[in-house]
Amino acid sequence: MPFEDYEPVIGLEVHCELKTATKLFCGCPTTFGNEANTQVCPVCLGLPGTLPVMNGKAVEFAVKIGHSLNCTIASYSKMDRKNYYYPDLPKAYQVSQYDKPLNYGGYLDIVTKEGTKRIGVTRAHLEEDAGKLVHAGGKSGRLDSSDYSLADYNRGGIPLVEIVSEPDIRSSDEAHAYLTALKSILLYIDVSDCNMEEGSLRCDANVSIRKKGTEKFGTRTEIKNMNSFKFVKQAIEYEIKRQAGVLDKGERVIQESRLWDVTENKTKSMRSKEEAHDYRYFPEPDLVPIILDPAYVQKLKVELPELPGAKRARFETDFGLTPYDAGVLTSEQELGKWFEVGAKLTKNPKGFANWVMGDMAAQMKEQEKELKDLKFDQKKLAELVDIIDAGTINSKQAKEVFLELFNEGVSPAEVVKSKGMAQVSDPKAIEAVVGKVLDENPNVVVDYMGGKQGVIGFLVGKVMQASQGKANPKMVNEIIKKKLDS
């Protein structure tokens, strides 16, 4: 069956580490990168006789996430034990949430090439992170070839919110857009640093395919180990093709977990020896239920900042931006704030947006600068936009002026003045140069009269040359046409 006739069905599970100072159930710090097993206490080590106590800040952050994803915040929530044996879990159970998650039934709007799409959020629940294992011995530190593993419990017990999407995602691009939008929200509401290299944001993807137009889901696989959004996209694309190949051969997709192998660019079966998981969830007896005061829940909602989606819509209306441009400018809170200040200082916010997303972004990337490092403010960039719109300088000169602005912080008006850049927009002056050029190129004039309209470009070039690039090219074009056609 042609590949296009398959439709992928994708759901994402995102684990987000909260930026609390301490772990979920004890006062151990959550700092990343310290020496192994130095941020551990009897509680997170699961020693007998200890009792966990819930971190109030983690509950607050989790509710904020729920609000920002349009979830219902549970009037009654509780923690449960998820039981399994694995050395990254010293208690042999993870304290998580099963049937009474803190947040459920929300959604997230993403912007794709086809427009805005709503992706359902099944739940966003609170749980503790597991420790970290280093697989050692054998060859290349791989799980299946290692002789033993080393356990570091510094990460064990750090608060996580697991955000589970509905299987509403239909392509790797949509998955990427969902993750980008989600990360942006989490950063806006300041509950996680979302640092993927440090594992504060982790993603698993459930992927299946079905024949287009059918309702029934195909058998899904779960892809793990994707530590960048780029890998998520690549892994999903690979997995869709792999499953299509399996079905085309008349075989069945096996429900299993697969790992994304970065070096080989493929997903690989984890070939787990374990039988089907039986987590035997039951209520965590050491922690009491969470029954939040509706007034407190409402207060957290009111305190949320303007979220990327709302800001994007506002930028489209207020500044006439396209959804794409508004999306780029609101992807980071600081950038959105910076842009908005400047957009209000010029009559051409769209032009201002183009500079911010174009040359400014390019220079910042090239010179590894952040907004706080800039040598100029929004007022000066707005000045450049207005100078261009007034026709004082052409686009080539504008780039030169911008570099002066970016590198030295010199005001565009000053650069234009000191370099004598001001574009000649005086019709009389231009007419004089045009007359001279036409006199010097009688053959070209004849060609034009003979119907070769294309030669006008040559004449414009000559006039620009004669005026040392200062003539307003649009006016030059008009004046030449007027002269030749009269």
Add this chain to the structure above:
Amino acid sequence: MALSEKDVQYVAKLARLEVTEQEVAKYTQQLGNILGYIEEMGKLDTANVEPLTHPLDMKNVFREDVVKPSLTQAEVLSNGPEVQSGHFKVPKIM
């Protein structure tokens, strides 16, 4: 609900317990008795009773997000049967 020896073996495996055949027989009997006793409750009409998830009548016990001292690495690892470069060393997983 009668408990089978297979159930006991399965639960023992999940709990990583080694049990002899005699023990399986014994536990099947004992656990079966316990479950049978609990099943007595099934006779009660609980249609209008909310499930109880915690025996204490308490809620929202939260602590401040303030760092407290952790154990030293030596203390943390002191119970580890095998230790290597600051880590607990555990046997091959797969």
